[in-house]
Amino acid sequence: MxxxxxxxxxxxxxxxxxxxxxxxxxxxxxxxxxxxxxxQPMEHPSNIRLTEAVARILxxxxxxxDIQIFPSNQLGADTDVLGxxxxxxxxxxxxxxxxxxxxxxxASISGIGYAFTDYDAVWQAMDGELGAYARGQIENAxxxxxxxxxxxGFRQTTSSTKPIVTPADLEGFKIRVPVSxxxxxxxxxxxxxxxxxxxAEVYTALQTGIVDGQENPLAIMKVAxxxxxxxxxxxxxxxxxxxxxxxxxxRAWNALPEDMQQIVAKNFNxxxxxxxxxxxxxxxxxxxxxxxxxxxxxxVDPKLFEDKLREAGFYAQWKDTYGEDAWAILETxxxxxxx
Ligand code: X2X
Numbered sequence: 001m002x003x004x005x006x007x008x009x010x011x012x013x014x015x016x017x018x019x020x021x022x023x024x025x026x027x028x029x030x031x032x033x034x035x036x037x038x039x040q041p042m043e044h045p046s047n048i049r050l051t052e053a054v055a056r057i058l059x060x061x062x063x064x065x066d067i068q069i070f071p072s073n074q075l076g077a078d079t080d081v082l083g084x085x086x087x088x089x090x091x092x093x094x095x096x097x098x099x100x101x102x103x104x105x106x107a108s109i110s111g112i113g114y115a116f117t118d119y120d121a122v123w124q125a126m127d128g129e130l131g132a133y134a135r136g137q138i139e140n141a142x143x144x145x146x147x148x149x150x151x152x153g154f155r156q157t158t159s160s161t162k163p164i165v166t167p168a169d170l171e172g173f174k175i176r177v178p179v180s181x182x183x184x185x186x187x188x189x190x191x192x193x194x195x196x197x198x199x200a201e202v203y204t205a206l207q208t209g210i211v212d213g214q215e216n217p218l219a220i221m222k223v224a225x226x227x228x229x230x231x232x233x234x235x236x237x238x239x240x241x242x243x244x245x246x247x248x249x250x251r252a253w254n255a256l257p258e259d260m261q262q263i264v265a266k267n268f269n270x271x272x273x274x275x276x277x278x279x280x281x282x283x284x285x286x287x288x289x290x291x292x293x294x295x296x297x298x299x300v301d302p303k304l305f306e307d308k309l310r311e312a313g314f315y316a317q318w319k320d321t322y323g324e325d326a327w328a329i330l331e332t333x334x335x336x337x338x339x
Contacts, residue, residue: 030058030066032256036092037070037081038244039199044223045278046094046150046244047071053271060263065256067092067264077198079179085143091252094150094244097134098180104141106322107134107245108182109330113314114306116154116241116334119280125333126243133329134245144248146265148272151279152242153217158226159233161212163298167308176205176214182318186239189312190305206230217242218286219279227293234295238302246272315339 036054040046047069054067075081075090078099084090086103101108110130116122125131126149138145157164157175164170170190177183179196187194197205205211206229214230215237221227246268253261287297309315319327319339331337 029063031064032066032252032260034065034067034091034252035070035075036067036094037073037075037084037090038094039073039078040094040220041072041223042069044071044219045275045282049271049275049278050094052274053267056267057264060267061260065260065264073198073200077200079198085247085249088249088251091249093247095247096152096178096180096242097149097245098182098240098242099178100138100245100247101180101182104137104143106137106326108180109318109322109326110134111180111182111240111242112318112330112338113186113239113309114302115330115338121334122241122243123276128333129329130333133326138245138247142250144250144253146246146248146268146272148269149243149245150272151276152244153219153279153283154238155215155217155240155242156221157213157215157235157237157239158221158230158295159213159235160206160209160230161233163233163296164213164235164237165298165300167305174210174212176202176211185314185317186309189309189314203229215239217279217283218290219282221290221295222282222286227290227295231294232296233298234290235298235300237300237305239305310338 036050038046038050042048042051050069054069057065057067070090073081075084078095079102081090081093082095082100082103085093096111098108098111110126116125131149135145135147159173162169164173167190170187170192173190173192175187175192175194176197177187177194179198184194184196195205195211197211202214203224206214206226214226216224216226221234256264291297315338322330327339
């Protein structure tokens with residue numbers, strides 16, 4: 001470009017325009033611009049509380065740590081984003097322990113069918129020895145994990161064909177499951193035909209009839225508008241409690257000065273506590289709302305489903321897979337024997 005009077009004038013004008021927008025020192029460009037990904041839309045309590053957490057982190061770090069949220073699998077399906085987290089393409093990621101088991105095999109132990117009878121048992125275990133065990137496994141695999149797991153909820157079953165009332169109704173049932181050996185094995189034990197599909201493709205899979213059902217906590221049924229593609233049956237099977245570990249890339253985490261790590265961890269963990277309260281409340285109160293959207297609820301006797309799993313050798317098989325030590329931690333945490 002040749003320098004002409006016109007160019008000089010344009011440059012000067014641009015400079016004059018830009019000047020008022022120069023940020024004051026406190027709002028300097030962030031030293032650490034990081035991304036956090038998950039599979040939930042912004043309306044899910046995970047992202048509502050995460051939005052608050054990243055705002056507090058930005059403020060308390062005086063603008064140094066700026067974490068941007070990528071909801072709804074915007075960066076890819078869960079199993080792809082797990083790869084990006086390992087390579088550092090994304091710095092933070094919220095993921096179900098059961099899907100995480102594709103990288104950290106024993107991480108799925110908290111998702112064993114019917115391990116937890118209620119939320120009290122869940123938080124006691126996950127904030128106690130069982131959670132500590134899982135986090136140890138995750139750290140050994142080279143990832144960072146925050147202390148507090150976020151809630152997904154107790155999983156329920158939807159069906160567009162027959163009502164699911166007894167375990168026998170699951171025989172031959174084409175059901176979508178998240179990508180994980182534990183999920184596939186659970187439905188194999190029921191004699192179903194499980195199809196491993198990432199959450200990013202679930203809505204379409206239901207819409208096109210690739211599967212006849214899926215299972216998720218009520219809060220997910222709501223934010224994913226499952227009634228649009230999956231009426232009418234909703235069975236309260238409560239077959240698995242699921243959560244989201246907040247994971248970090250090790251290199252990105254180590255790059256943060258210690259005081260910044262503390263700010264990040266403190267705020268993520270505080271938001272986890274609030275998110276747990278939100279999701280528990282939703283899972284307890286959404287029934288009426290989902291009914292008015294068209295779901296017909298079936299009450300089931302969860303004991304029949306648990307017995308069926310035991311009969312099929314599900315618990316014995318997973319005790320063997322996780323090993324005696326891990327299994328003992330699980331059974332101590334829940335205060336009863338499963339296998
Ligand atoms: O994929 C699912 O079904 C979901 C949203 O519950 C999980 O993240 C495991």
